[in-house]
Amino acid sequence: MTAPEFTTLVADDWRDYALLDSGAGRKLERVGPYTFVRPEPLALWAPRTDESDWAHADAVFSANAVGDDDDAAGRWRTTRALPESWPMQWDGLTFHARTTPFRHLAVFPEHSVHWRFAAARANANGETLNLFGYTGLASLACARAGGRVTHVDASKRAIAFARENQAAAGLDAAPIRWIVDDAHAFVKREIRRGRRYQGVILDPPKYGRGPKGETWRIEEKLSELLSDCAALLDHGGADRFLILTVYAVRLTPLALAQTAQAAMPLPGQWTFGEMALPHANDDRLLPTAIFARWSSR
Ligand SMILES: C[S@@+](CC[C@H](N)C(=O)[O-])C[C@H]1O[C@@H](n2cnc3c(N)ncnc32)[C@H](O)[C@@H]1O
Missing domain, CATH: 2.60.40.1180 (Golgi alpha-mannosidase II)
Structure with a gap:
């Protein structure tokens, strides 16, 4: 091997x-x-x-x-x-940051590398599925690039923040479906309905709950969710992609690579590794999360 x-x-x-x-x-x-x-x-x-x-x-x-x-x-x-909350911009896209009762500030800046990758592929011929989508910045980057988007989050409040970001970005008319649902239950339903996507973005938490109390535990469910995402991407469309990011669990890039490749045996290119933020005043990098990225070419 x-x-x-x-x-x-x-x-x-x-x-x-x-x-x-x-x-x-x-x-x-x-x-x-x-x-x-x-x-x-x-x-x-x-x-x-x-x-x-x-x-x-x-x-x-x-x-x-x-x-x-x-x-x-x-x-x-x-x-x-x-x-x-206060306005911020990334690459000309306006959105709002805010303090939350948790440690984060409703923006995960290390993800900009993936927004760019997804936006470079998203176009009017395809639709991107953003699972666990929270602030919606990945959804907005794809919509701004001309793609259709389905954005799923279990939390009504998170969807409300994302829609505020949509308005701030001036993308109210963009073709985005905002869906409050359990990510995995939604994916299974989309497979039954015969729907297919050009891209899937997923940033699952370690632990979460769907709106009907469905339990999400990354260690138990990630592999099955990825297989189901592979079914949504298993068609002949151009420029298909999947972006998976994982934070703060006992998982290494190698473990993630093997899990992703076993669950998604689709032909294409994989990239694995870590995401990092550069320090403004010196050359250190701060590691933030690990990722797996697949593209059909
Ligand atoms: C780490 S955040 C994702 C952040 C996102 N990448 C961004 O840039 O805004 C995880 C999100 O998953 C949602 N979530 C948790 N459990 C879920 C589930 N079972 N189904 C769908 N969404 C869920 C949470 O409400 C939260 O908004």
Whole structure:
């Protein structure tokens, strides 16, 4: 067996976001006009900027429990009043960031590498399925490129945020179906209905629930979900693709590569590896997630 090569995809195409520093289990970021300190368990190294830069951040998140989960609850301590949400841009696409009761800020900047890849393939002849779609930025990038999109998330609130982003981006008239459903149940239904997609994007959490209480556990269900996604992509259409990202589980790029290839035996090209954010002031990279990407050519 040939060992796969792993690629590091670096999201270095942001103006409104910057990773200013990381170290000692934390990261310091600029998100729009505001600066934030958040826990970062992978930053085992020493920080490089002055402690005073960290101390002047506009908001600091403290998690209730130690861990590496972006969905972990905790609380924000702010040093100045922040608006409920604020506009940001990526590649001319306007959307809103916000503090959430969890560690994240309703934008996952490392994903821009995948928005670009999906948008380069999306076109009016095909439809992209964005599962676990949350902020909708992948959906909006594909729609802006002219593609049709079906966006699925179990949370009504998440869909509401995504639709606010759609309005902010000026894409209200774009052909996007917004669906509140369990991702896997929806995929199975689409297979029964004989539907096919040009692209599938999935960013599943470790653990989640569908709107009817359906349980999602990545370790138990990922392989079956990928096989079902393969069925949606198993046709002769041009420029088909799948983008899978995984955060904070005990899974390596090699384990993900083998799972994905076994579950999706479609002819085409695979790329596997890690996603990373560049530091604004030095050449370090912060690892964020692992990914598997397939394209039909
Ligand atoms: C990590 S976020 C995805 C972030 C997304 N990549 C983005 O850029 O906005 C995971 C999303 O999965 C949703 N979710 C959790 N369990 C689900 C399920 N069983 N079916 C569909 N969506 C689910 C959550 O509501 C959440 O919005």
